[in-house]
Amino acid sequence: MANNLTFSPSLQQKIDTLKARRTKVKLGSIEFDSPLLLAPMSSICTAPYRLLMEELGCGGTVSELVSCHGINYQNEKTHKMLEIHEREKNIGLQLFGEDREAMAKAAIVAQERNPKFIDINMGCPVRKVVSKGGGSALMKDPTVLGQFFSTIKKAIEVPLTIKIRTGWDADSINAPEIAHIAKEEGIEFFAIHGRTRTQAYKGQANWELIEDIAAQGILPLIGNGDLHTATATRERMLSTNCDALMLGRGPLRNPFIFLESYLTPEDDIFFTAKDYLEVIERFRTYMEDYTDRERTILITLRKNIVWMAAGYPNVAQFRNDMFTTPDLDGTMEVTREYFGSLGNTPKKIDHSKAFMAGGHG
Incomplete structure (x- = not known):
């Protein structure tokens, strides 16, 4: 991937100003450049997108979910999903699967x-993952998780982490129980x-549940x-x-x-359609x-460009x-013409409407 790219001076100055306000955070032994991380999303969080988000202020990233079986079967497409760019600093690779030995081998x-x-x-939560026992299906029987975690952890030298939901359904909210098991097996965060x-x-x-679990201090x-939104993120960061x-x-x-999550009411910094176009070009x-x-x-470009255009006229x-x-x-060419015509028109996204309700991660 190109190493000598630069944003325009005006955009770079805004990026640098807001990046300077970030504070590093340590989760266990792992340090991130800020406490705002990019969530893993299927078919989205490839190396190009992760690197772009790091450049735009993200403190760390996680790859899209990668099949342990695809890795072990030497599937070329699956191995491509493990690719990390040399400039990515704070990256975790996320694996999915239901068999602890297969997961350990892939890890x-x-x-x-x-x-x-x-x-x-x-x-x-996607059916094709859950139906085989992977993804959130792993939360259904916590009694097997201790051995599941320990088998994978013993196979690798880098830290092991997990991403879970609150539970399988409203009648089985077991995130705290799983957190305790994870702590016993040396999960990092x-x-x-x-x-x-x-x-x-x-x-x-x-x-409310997330904050209650966080207050217990079981694990980072x-x-x-x-x-x-940046406003919701900033408010949550403060509380x-x-x-x-x-x-x-x-x-x-x-x-x-x-970056916008670090804006203050006194700031006169805003990102224009021209800035969005620079990001798209990169x-x-x-x-x-x-x-x-x-x-x-x-x-890939089409879907990302359409998402970035949301809220514009x-x-x-x-x-x-x-x-x-x-x-x-x-x-x-169509993209340059459209974004170039917008000037300083502000974005107005209706966040009350569902966006990607099917999910990607």
Whole structure:
């Protein structure tokens, strides 16, 4: 991936000003550049996107969930998902699977990519993952988790972490029990998405429960769920018992959310459509360095550009123009024309409407 890229002086100054306000945080033995981390999201958190988010103020990232069986079967596409860029500083690789021996074997391979930690996905609600016993299905029977954790931990030298939900359903809220088991087995820290598996991404995240668990101090805890705006993130940062916070869907529509969370009422700093276009251009470069498959680049860029355009005027027409343009160069030309026409028009996203309710991680 290109190493000599620079943002325009005006954008870089805004980035540097807000980055300077961040404070490092240590979760167990792992240090992050800020307490605001990027949540793992399937088909999104590849090396190009993670690196971009680090450059835009994210304190650390976790990869998309990677199948332990795909790793062990030497699947080329799966091994590509383990790729880490040399400039990524604070990256964890997340694995999913139901068999502890297979997970341990895959973790050894993942460790060779030099992540800061290996994370176990225990939160994915998607049927094709859960039906095989992986993801949030691992929360259904905590009695087997001690051996599950210990088998994987013994196989690797880097720290082991977990990401869970509050429970399988409303009648089995067992996140605290799992946290205690994790502590006994030497898990470094854990993240909780504040919904049950049956909720998927519907309803509201249960921050009251997350804060109660964080206050118990069982293990360093990362809170996750519904931090879709910089305002909500900033308010939670000021009041939380959590050691860190994890943002998933919010950064997709606002790549500057990690930086804007450090804004104060006295600031005269705002990010314009021109800044968004710079981010899109850089992401294209990272994608082209990451893969030579133009179809993959086109699909990835289109969805990210549409997400970033959310809240701007005439976005429906822009989206239609984008998806009726057949190639990458044409798509970028339409994108430059649209974002270039917006000037200093502010974004107005309606956060009451569902966004990616099907979930990606």
